[in-house]
Amino acid sequence: MGSKRDSDIQKKPKTGFSRRGFMRGVGLGGGAIGTALLEKEAVAAPPPAAAASGPGEVPISLWVNGKEHKLNVEPRVTLLDALRDHLSYTGAKRVCDRGTCGACTVILDGKAVYACSVLAIDAQGRKIQTVEGLSQGSELHPVMKAFVHHDAQQCGFCTPGFVVAAKAFLDEHPNPSDDQVRDGLGGNLCRCGTYVGIRQAVLEAAKGMRG
Amino acid sequence: MPDYKWPAMDKRRVMGKPIERIDGPEKASGRAKYSTDIKLPNMLYGMLLTSPYAHAKVRSIDVSQAEKIPGVKGVTVIAGPGTELQWQGAEIAAVAAEREELALDAVRAIKVDYEVLNDHFVREEDFAKAQAAQKVQPSGEVVTGDPDQAFKEAEVVSEGEYGIPVLTHCCLESHGQTLAWNGEKMEYFPSTQNVSGIAGDLAKQLEIPAEQIHAHQDHMGGGFGSKFQSDRWAAEAAKLSKGAGGRPVRLHLDRRTELQIAGCRPSFFGKIKLGAKKDGTITAWDSTTWSTGGLGGGGLNAQLMPYVYREVPNRRINHSSIVTHTGGARAWRAPNHPQVSFLTCSAMDDLAAKLRLDPLELFIKNANYTARANVYVSQLKKAAEMVNWKSNWHQRGDSGTGPIKRGLGIGVGTWQGLGHNATCKATIHPDGGVEVELGSQDLGTGTRTIIKQVASESLGVPMKDIKLNIGDNRYPVAGASGGSTTVGGVSAATRKATLNALEKLFEAVAGGLGAPAAELEAVDGKIQVKGNPSKSMTWKEACRKIGVTPITATGENNNRFPGGLIDGGVGGVQIADVNVDVETGVVKINKIAVAQDCGLIINPKTAASQCYGAVIMSVCGALMEERVMDAQTGVFLNAEMEFYKLAGIKDIGDIEVHLDIVPEYDARGVIGLGEPPVVPGIAAIANAVTNAIGVRVPTIPLTPRRVLDALAANERRRS
């Protein structure tokens, strides 16, 4: 998803419609958008509801925002739940818990992923960056500043996921067009309807980050 | 008593300015803590077992295996033997465990023997089947004027069938809470629209005095009308916590259960017949409609039709409720209104098409039937201008020969939005500090920001120097945030409390400034003699004169006496511009134009966000959102966000908002803006699609399949 998603889309013929728009046409027959992309990421994991019981907790270590954390988790625990419940990184939110909404987005080895669809044990030895790792102390990341400036948030529950996805997207598209922003952030959902502000924010952040 | 009235528009220094929301940085950086983020020491994870069936009886339930799982700290049975489960997702048992995975294991280890009840589930779309199954509750006919005679005399009669299905709230933060007992007292962290009232609601369930529960919430991830009460899951979490010696329990619904049982919006289906003169003047209305809100039936007020155009002289209204074994309805942003707007505006648009009239003219021509003809006429014209109606509108279906058809459509709305009752306490400290307290909540609407703007405006103190406390039931009681009542309630209460406190400050410094208290004003961090800035002292100097005891004052909004600060009742018009690909059936929004009257706007930035968000919710409802129930079993087929579709950032087109921020409307005072803009959008989009493709798609959402089906049916009719 995130930046990777965007490059996938760019290869497809332009239809003028979002994938989400396309998928819904087939109603319940449509597959999950996230799933197809996650296969490419090779980090797909069955949702926890479908997971078999593990053999108990195993010690793992996670490298989050430049810091190593040692913890014990069952193999079925997702990266999202490990971050939120075993550690205290609650910026990433659990919303759909199955790779649809992007509220749980974190950056794994430079790529945005749905943390609800990655197992914590599979994230070992990889660089995990969460929303908490983007701001420097109290100094907000330029993407966050732009979100505030353009009021790209209401309840704010989807916001950290959007901020992280936007950051990863901008890393790969430092000079995006409005259309690219619409494509590149298509893997995140907001119920309050803050997309107008988000489009403006991402374009402004791009300018700010280019300097 | 101070004069509370708002400063004149051109004199406002803080109110009316597009100030960034004050909790924006906290949210954007991920620091904001929601109920689901709260982790207390020693916390247990709670989970519910819910009914897989729409209608069943529990024969027996065995929790012994669940209790044996190491790490499981409690199991409560909600639906014991003999209990009838009335919808899929109904609560059966709850567990608490050291880890969420273990709670899941425990839920799976509970054995329930169900007697599946053999009454076929009814989908309310199918009125005849519902009638045969005796699931219809008619609410009686209401007749005004003489519709029979009027239809006889009508120069034209237009008929249509329309339907809008059940939607759910799908709040991104699911419903639930974290809570813990400390002896007899409870710390309660809900996700709620009702900070002042929710502890009382939970106390009632637990049969304890409300004072024993301390409710606190800083942020909440969406409610839209579904988060006023504490709900069964809070009571179960409380029992589990108590059973575990007061250990904290966090329990939030998983997504599937949230969609199934945490509230939904009633459907609305029906037939509408309109009688009119050739010039488009509507003379008669006849509607036969039905809806479901679940087992209790209805939940929809069909008497709101004809919507906005209330005063059509001759009308007959029939409505029935359909009983379904589905999770119950809850208030959903602007209860009733989007549905009745969709049906009414669709019928009016069909009438215009039948008469080969421009619907814009028909909507304008009949404006005298509305409660505010001037407002609607000017908004219709404004919105039309925003989409360039004159050059872009065409007769229904006259959209060229290519596969991409463009169309325009109109929707209208109205809402009350009068502020709720609220009390605010303002404190001025001897060191110059200012504190403002209300038991209110910020749902993401900007409540924190506008309260500070009002306090800052009233006291002449910068917003950053005001400490605001909300989100706690220890603060003075403020109403629940529903029905667009918050902004009016909290702004009026804050205005009064701060001015009451300021009056006391004036009294304390009057001597020092050599002028009576009534002659003083607070401006730009100074207290000065009105019209004589040379006789002044700084805010800090003034506060030092208070002595050791801070000044406190309260202010109350009582909505039976709005006192000129607040008002209710707005109109709004939206026009949608869409493209439809008749080969694929895909609808694409080009633009939605919003013309909204709004009273006094405290913060145009957050006000615009309300409008954008509302329009985007309408796009979801018009094009993709729908609860799909299996007709045989009553199973909610799309109860996951993969299949319960919401619009993404690319689906919404361009949205242009025009708020009537003018002295004439401003003079009415503050009016809520949460619901009004969510009303007209679905009607506007549906009418635009009809205009584009030349045929009415009777039921929304306008999925490609429904669009193609409607086109195919039309072709069959023609050949």
Ligand code: FES
């Ligand atoms: S919670 Fe991970 S994608 Fe929705």
Ligand code: FES
């Ligand atoms: S801001 Fe509420 S879900 Fe996006």
